[in-house]
Amino acid sequence: MSSDETPNVPTPRNSREAVREKAQKVHAQQSRARLMRRIIIGAVAVVAVGAIGTAVTLAVSSQVSKPRLTPTGMQSDGVVVTDITAVAGSDELPATPAPETSEAGTPTEPTPEPTASEKVDIHVYVDYLSPDAGKFERANARQFAGWINEGAVTVSYHPVALLTASSNGTKYSLRSAAAAACVATHSPAQFYAFNHDLLDDQPEVGSDGFSDEELANLAGAVGVDNPKAVRSCIEDGDFVGWAKDATTRALDGPLAGSKDLVLTAAPMVVANGEAYVGALDDPAEFSQFVLSVASDASRETQSPTPTASSTPAP
Numbered sequence: 001m002s003s004d005e006t007p008n009v010p011t012p013r014n015s016r017e018a019v020r021e022k023a024q025k026v027h028a029q030q031s032r033a034r035l036m037r038r039i040i041i042g043a044v045a046v047v048a049v050g051a052i053g054t055a056v057t058l059a060v061s062s063q064v065s066k067p068r069l070t071p072t073g074m075q076s077d078g079v080v081v082t083d084i085t086a087v088a089g090s091d092e093l094p095a096t097p098a099p100e101t102s103e104a105g106t107p108t109e110p111t112p113e114p115t116a117s118e119k120v121d122i123h124v125y126v127d128y129l130s131p132d133a134g135k136f137e138r139a140n141a142r143q144f145a146g147w148i149n150e151g152a153v154t155v156s157y158h159p160v161a162l163l164t165a166s167s168n169g170t171k172y173s174l175r176s177a178a179a180a181a182c183v184a185t186h187s188p189a190q191f192y193a194f195n196h197d198l199l200d201d202q203p204e205v206g207s208d209g210f211s212d213e214e215l216a217n218l219a220g221a222v223g224v225d226n227p228k229a230v231r232s233c234i235e236d237g238d239f240v241g242w243a244k245d246a247t248t249r250a251l252d253g254p255l256a257g258s259k260d261l262v263l264t265a266a267p268m269v270v271a272n273g274e275a276y277v278g279a280l281d282d283p284a285e286f287s288q289f290v291l292s293v294a295s296d297a298s299r300e301t302q303s304p305t306p307t308a309s310s311t312p313a314p
Helices: 012-065 131-150 172-186 188-200 212-221 227-235 240-252 283-301
Strands: 079-081 120-126 153-159 268-271
Touching: 079 188, 120 131, 120 283, 131 153, 131 188, 131 283, 153 172, 153 188, 153 240, 172 188, 172 212, 172 227, 172 240, 188 212, 212 227, 268 283
Parallel strands: 120 153
Antiparallel strands: 079 153, 120 268
């Protein structure tokens, strides 16, 4: 090797430039990576916001487009029972309470007598999850049937939803009230049987209650006239909005047939505008209450007896 040949070793300046160029390349790569991340994050955010907006728009439009349906065949949000049909779900109605015995030894059973002007007007506000509502129905079902068949009273059932929050979020009170309205609309002749079965075989407070499918099956079991329409009405929740509004109207008052009563509990029973405050499971006490109301109505509608007037002698 000649003395003028030097080894291939970079000078300090060339070394610094190489490091600088490498650093610039790394910086450029990092900048491009950051820019791509921002673009991707921005695109994902736009897509997410668009999806949320679309979902909200669809939800709102579906609520707006679905009309608020109102059941038919009701008076003051109640179903007037004029015919007692066979009750499904139980072989027979509860036994009639033992009649009282008069001083003469003849068994007597108080029965309200229809007046010449009107019958005793009874309104029963029921929440199908309320144990007290079931207790009252089981105690007085046969008694009601006899009075209705005799034409002594008119009985209206008003489905309400006071215990909507007591069924693990399933809103059973609201759904069952809406289901009753479905039966009243599409198969009114079977309303009494459906109403009785809902009260006679109740789910417990705090349970999920019956599903919409089970409610529709129960309606089919009582022999509704149009089972497809009833099932569709129940499972689609056609009258859920009505049930909520009807409950609000009852809470605001006045209740049907009264001047100033408002709904305070379920059941709430009103006869000729007077609320029953006796025992719910004592049909004899309730019978005496209705008899008393009927007597009051008879006295109020009784025609005044004409009195003889003196005629001056000619």
